[in-house]
Amino acid sequence: MEVKKEKSMILQKEMVGKLFKDLSTAKERGQKVVYTFIPGNLSELIRSFGMLPLYPEINALQSGMRKKSGQYIREAEKYGHSEDVCTYVKCDVGMMLNGNIGPTGEKLPEPDLLLLCYTGCFTFLKWFENLERLYPGVPVALLHTPYQERGMITKEMREYMVKQLKKEVIPKMEKVSGQKFDEERLKKMLRHSAEAEDCIVKIFDTPTHKPSPIDAYFAGVYYIGPINIGFRGTPQAIDYYKELYKEIQHRIAKGLGPITPEGEMKEENFRLVVEGPPNWTHFRQFWKLFYDMGAVIVASSYTKVGGVYDMGFRHDPDRPLESLSEYCMNCYTNLNLPQRIDLLGSCIKKYQADGFLVNSIKSCNSFSAGQLLIMRQLEEELEIPVGFIESDLVDPRYFSYSNIKNRLESFFQMLHQRKMIKAHEEVVNY
Numbered sequence: 001m002e003v004k005k006e007k008s009m010i011l012q013k014e015m016v017g018k019l020f021k022d023l024s025t026a027k028e029r030g031q032k033v034v035y036t037f038i039p040g041n042l043s044e045l046i047r048s049f050g051m052l053p054l055y056p057e058i059n060a061l062q063s064g065m066r067k068k069s070g071q072y073i074r075e076a077e078k079y080g081h082s083e084d085v086c087t088y089v090k091c092d093v094g095m096m097l098n099g100n101i102g103p104t105g106e107k108l109p110e111p112d113l114l115l116l117c118y119t120g121c122f123t124f125l126k127w128f129e130n131l132e133r134l135y136p137g138v139p140v141a142l143l144h145t146p147y148q149e150r151g152m153i154t155k156e157m158r159e160y161m162v163k164q165l166k167k168e169v170i171p172k173m174e175k176v177s178g179q180k181f182d183e184e185r186l187k188k189m190l191r192h193s194a195e196a197e198d199c200i201v202k203i204f205d206t207p208t209h210k211p212s213p214i215d216a217y218f219a220g221v222y223y224i225g226p227i228n229i230g231f232r233g234t235p236q237a238i239d240y241y242k243e244l245y246k247e248i249q250h251r252i253a254k255g256l257g258p259i260t261p262e263g264e265m266k267e268e269n270f271r272l273v274v275e276g277p278p279n280w281t282h283f284r285q286f287w288k289l290f291y292d293m294g295a296v297i298v299a300s301s302y303t304k305v306g307g308v309y310d311m312g313f314r315h316d317p318d319r320p321l322e323s324l325s326e327y328c329m330n331c332y333t334n335l336n337l338p339q340r341i342d343l344l345g346s347c348i349k350k351y352q353a354d355g356f357l358v359n360s361i362k363s364c365n366s367f368s369a370g371q372l373l374i375m376r377q378l379e380e381e382l383e384i385p386v387g388f389i390e391s392d393l394v395d396p397r398y399f400s401y402s403n404i405k406n407r408l409e410s411f412f413q414m415l416h417q418r419k420m421i422k423a424h425e426e427v428v429n430y
């Protein structure tokens with residue numbers, strides 16, 4: 001079936017296409033390229049030096065969606081990476097060993113700088129250690145983000161980050177780009193970021209409506225695309241989010257459910273909150289399992305890995321380096337377990353979810369650690385039905401359709417029974 005294209009989808013496709021075109025011609029145009037990661041990314045700072053960011057996770061997930069990741073992972077395993085290594089890493093290494101052809105079919109440029117601004121996941125360190133070996137001589141800038149162990153950001157943590165930005169990151173960017181740090185330019189970009197973030201919060205808040213006009217997981221990963229692939233801080237991102245919000249308002253006014261690749265969701269049977277990344281190799285098939293059951297995801301943790309804006313954080317042009325530091329420390333993967341439980345619990349309550357589901361990723365230790373605890377605690381505190389499925393990000397060997405389908409069917413049966421009991425109790429108490 002042909003997917004119905006809204007104007008925002010076309011806008012996003014054009015943005016992504018242009019970005020990868022720019023990346024493929026960066027070397028001949030003399031533009032420098034920075035490889036970096038999505039959680040805690042410094043998009044605005046990179047662009048303020050006239051450089052382009054490139055995210056290995058995006059390449060990996062796009063390769064997964066285009067059915068290329070299986071081959072890349074096998075190549076990386078032949079090269080010596082074990083089966084348990086994060087499959088994003090192996091997919092990235094395999095892609096590089098295969099000529100570094102990006103998701104749009106164009107060759108990706110080699111990095112001029114490796115910006116290791118990792119948050120919450122130790123694998124990022126090891127990933128860039130590998131890239132450092134594969135791209136000898138390319139400088140590495142390390143921005144160490146302190147974990148929110150005590151569930152808060154202290155003055156010392158902020159100062160530690162700002163100091164690293166001033167002493168390590170900015171000097172290396174100046175050297176690589178050949179440009180002086182321009183604070184005014186950065187402030188202007190942060191103003192754009194905050195405007196886009198306001199809009200994103202409004203978009204991800206629309207599931208307060210019934211039916212929910214959006215799917216905040218499957219469609220949500222597209223919605224966060226522009227800010228997570230390097231457009232945060234640009235006017236294009238603002239245009240995209242304004243257009244998207246307008247389209248969603250239109251859907252609310254007409255009482256419509258989300259748009260899915262199978263068509264419009266006609267009936268909303270279940271509302272879910274989901275923890276964990278989606279599977280990319282069978283993305284459409286995975287989404288259809290929920291569509292067939294009339295299950296809509298009203299909130300997900302995965303759409304918050306690049307920034308938890310709905311908890312109030314905004315990039316602040318008046319405190320540029322402080323606010324970039326706070327941004328890094330506030331990413332979902334940098335929150336401690338009680339903070340994650342609180343966040344997910346507040347989503348369950350706010351969006352009146354019927355159930356909570358975990359998609360546990362085999363090779364992602366960072367996300368998977370603590371998921372059972374999160375699940376049990378939410379079940380106990382909120383008396384909400386919980387479900388657990390397992391898959392992988394981009395390794396097609398770990399997506400078992402029948403296994404996931406069986407587990408989801410039992411989960412939906414449980415949700416259905418709960419709903420029936422609740423309806424019965426309401427009639428009795430009336």
Ligand code: SF4
Pocket residue numbers: 086087088089121122123124333363364365366367393
């Ligand atoms: S382990 Fe998980 S969080 Fe860490 S890099 Fe891999 S996918 Fe990302």
